[in-house]
Amino acid sequence: MATFFGEVVVAPSRAGLDEEEEAREETPEDREIRREIEKKREVDVLWTWQSGGCAEEPLVCSRFIVAIGRNAAAFLSSFILDSVCWEVVGVVKLWNEWCRTSSTTNVLPTDSFCLFYRLVSDPTVLLCQCSCYVAEDQQFQWLEKVFGSMQKKGLQVTILSTCPVADYKTQESTLTLVSPFLKALKTKEFQEQVCCPLLEQPNIVRDLPAA
Amino acid sequence: LLQPAVSVGNVGQLAIDLVISTLDMTKVGYFYTDCLVPMVGNNPYATAEENSTELSINAEVYSLPSKKLVVLQIRSPFIKNKYRPFCETLLSWVKSSKCARVVLLSSSHAYQRDDEQLLGTPLRYLLTPDLEKAVGGRMKELNWKEMEKVAAYPGISDTDKVLHIPGGGITKLLFTESCSEGIQMAVLLKFCSEGDNIPDAFVLVNYLNEWLQLIKSESNNSTDSSSQWKIPSSWRLLFGNGLPPALF
Numbered sequence A: 001m002a003t004f005f006g007e008v009v010v011a012p013s014r015a016g017l018d019e020e021e022e023a024r025e026e027t028p029e030d031r032e033i034r035r036e037i038e039k040k041r042e043v044d045v046l047w048t049w050q051s052g053g054c055a056e057e058p059l060v061c062s063r064f065i066v067a068i069g070r071n072a073a074a075f076l077s078s079f080i081l082d083s084v085c086w087e088v089v090g091v092v093k094l095w096n097e098w099c100r101t102s103s104t105t106n107v108l109p110t111d112s113f114c115l116f117y118r119l120v121s122d123p124t125v126l127l128c129q130c131s132c133y134v135a136e137d138q139q140f141q142w143l144e145k146v147f148g149s150m151q152k153k154g155l156q157v158t159i160l161s162t163c164p165v166a167d168y169k170t171q172e173s174t175l176t177l178v179s180p181f182l183k184a185l186k187t188k189e190f191q192e193q194v195c196c197p198l199l200e201q202p203n204i205v206r207d208l209p210a211a
Numbered sequence B: 001l002l003q004p005a006v007s008v009g010n011v012g013q014l015a016i017d018l019v020i021s022t023l024d025m026t027k028v029g030y031f032y033t034d035c036l037v038p039m040v041g042n043n044p045y046a047t048a049e050e051n052s053t054e055l056s057i058n059a060e061v062y063s064l065p066s067k068k069l070v071v072l073q074i075r076s077p078f079i080k081n082k083y084r085p086f087c088e089t090l091l092s093w094v095k096s097s098k099c100a101r102v103v104l105l106s107s108s109h110a111y112q113r114d115d116e117q118l119l120g121t122p123l124r125y126l127l128t129p130d131l132e133k134a135v136g137g138r139m140k141e142l143n144w145k146e147m148e149k150v151a152a153y154p155g156i157s158d159t160d161k162v163l164h165i166p167g168g169g170i171t172k173l174l175f176t177e178s179c180s181e182g183i184q185m186a187v188l189l190k191f192c193s194e195g196d197n198i199p200d201a202f203v204l205v206n207y208l209n210e211w212l213q214l215i216k217s218e219s220n221n222s223t224d225s226s227s228q229w230k231i232p233s234s235w236r237l238l239f240g241n242g243l244p245p246a247l248f
Helices: A019-023 A028-040 A070-079 A136-148 B008-022 B083-096 B129-141 B171-180 B198-212
Strands: A044-047 A063-068 A086-093 A114-119 A122-130 A156-161 A204-206 B002-004 B026-030 B039-042 B055-057 B059-064 B069-074 B102-109 B123-127 B185-192
Touching: A044 A136, A063 A070, A070 A122, A070 A156, A086 A122, B002 B008, B008 B069, B008 B102, B008 B185, B008 B198, B055 B059, B083 B171, B102 B171, B102 B198, B123 B129, B123 B198, B129 B185, B129 B198, B171 B185, B185 B198
Parallel strands: A063 A122, A063 A156, B002 B069, B002 B102, B102 B185
Antiparallel strands: A044 A086, A086 A114, A114 A122, A204 B039, B026 B059, B039 B055, B059 B069, B123 B185
């Protein structure tokens, strides 16, 4: 498939459909296998501040900072998180072909994990470190389950992530660009000053940060 | 409702970009769906600093009330196993919003054509029975070619003929579902291959224009109106960045 240098094309066809898959009707065995796989790929969000028996109340949250990917997670570990000011309040347990996270909150920096922390001095400030890869079919679930546990009124969300410079589309060559550099996307509801330039067309963000 | 199928060369989607950009359509909504790969960026149709910071996502709806036109643009591929739920949701939205007609822009692998299809126009159309009654005559006037059916088992002469749209993504599913649900749907498609599909998009959008007359063609030859379609700013750099000077 003709494409420009540097683009990594994952799908076998841009039409996105596997022809054989489309033509075959699903047998009961297929359905069963698909259901089992879906169950295995389910995303579980476990909040440690709730005990098993009581009703789930939404978490009151005013600011939610999400760091997606190893670099962003490492940034938070190095500059923001410490065991005094922040306490662990949740963990995401998921499995996909790239990684598996567990429900333990005692993790090493080299593990794949997705943890939630709360600022002790202001419990409405929440932080998420997601160093594991959340697959395409799990992103929506992650989103719904995490945000579903929150009371979203007046909530400000900040998403931190990284992308390879080679993916950045610009008139000059990326070799001459001074990197790393910051770019931002914001919703129109965000009225505050952004600390860096906005992401220019035709660049896009994908996967969990986009979701 | 005018929409693309995510298909070979993304031709339908490119053609829709041209329609939205040229007619300066207003965004009126979006699909909040788990069926498409998430993506977000700044306004792909930006013309100036002021309008370039509106966020844009993978499935958005635009409208032009003066032409009673609603356009859905789909920007990312389907997540595995999710294309059926998406089609079901889409068609139920078409019915509940009392949309009169759906026009689907699509494409099909050029290498799968048979000997006869290799000659003549690479453009084809399909109409559901309900729409055939209304506009079948117009297609004949325009001298358009209907998409041929192929033998279900090639090589065996005595078999049923079926509709086969290789590389067409959800085109066949949407079309067959619309036939059985009494929806008026037209499919316009072009045979093409992956590559620089911008010319294919122009050909497809001009084909659409022959029928719907969305823009006026300057000359009498309606295929000559390429210059009147406005290319969106997001089409820049489709084939990569500038070259490093150190290369030379």
